[in-house]
Amino acid sequence: MRPVTVYPRGEGAIASARGLVKVYGSGETAVRALDGVDVDFAAGELTAIMGPSGSGKSTLMHCMAGLDTVTDGTVVVGGEDIARMNQRGLTKLRRDKLGFVFQAFNLIPTLTAAENITLPLDIARRPVDRDWFDTVVEAVGLGDRLSHRPSELSGGQQQRVACARALVSRPAVVFADEPTGNLDSRSSGEVLSFLRHSVDVLGQAVVMVTHDPTAASFAHRVLFLADGRLVGEVVNPTTESVLDALREIGAGRRDASAPVAAADELVGGRR
């Protein structure tokens, strides 16, 4: 594990945070969920965020995506400072510049795959760029399933529809929160391969929270959070190097004589 790469003044990043602090509550019960995070996410990069339960992964993603307010610091996404935006501005930013993939696929059961994919654009009354739609559908490998409803698709196929829905508006960044949390290993592989493909071939920026070292190994870079701080990164990760980094975090926080048990608990504790 090495120190987290931060670009000078965030140049070249599609989304950045500096000095990001998030405190929930106040007084004695206040929780400092993020404690001064500097981070940059680049286009053409799939970044995984890992760390123990309660380390601040979801909070970081929510603050970067304008889903939660920040206590201090700056967050810039697609050139806009979202820490200063009002609710209307945040709604527009999420609609126009961000894509989301959640653990639950959140597809509309009565709509076909194609209709689910274009739903955000249809709601926003924005035209569908047919060339881009075809590119995304081809990349996701669902060309022959477009007229199917979610109940006629496997879990992996449903999540690939959700990924295509996140990409169809050409967002600056896709945020994926445990995108493979509900999938078996084969379906996880399908979804992760697609997310990686969307980054390598379509130039997308994807940020993914995961507890799974194998899922993280699909990323270009894995960031590790502990107690609200970014404590290191692994570039071009493998399952093994991610496990080693988790052991390092576990070893620093617990009995150093039992780092492997600590890592196993971090990795397996959620299953």
Ligand SMILES: Nc1ncnc2c1ncn2[C@@H]1O[C@H](COP(=O)(O)OP(=O)(O)OP(=O)(O)O)[C@@H](O)[C@H]1O
């Ligand atoms: N709405 C909230 N109100 C109060 N405290 C919160 C709230 N949301 C999160 N927290 C606290 O902030 C800290 C970070 O939580 P967060 O959900 O970001 O962690 P996480 O790393 O995503 O955890 P997990 O892996 O369990 O999902 C935790 O101590 C949590 O209890």
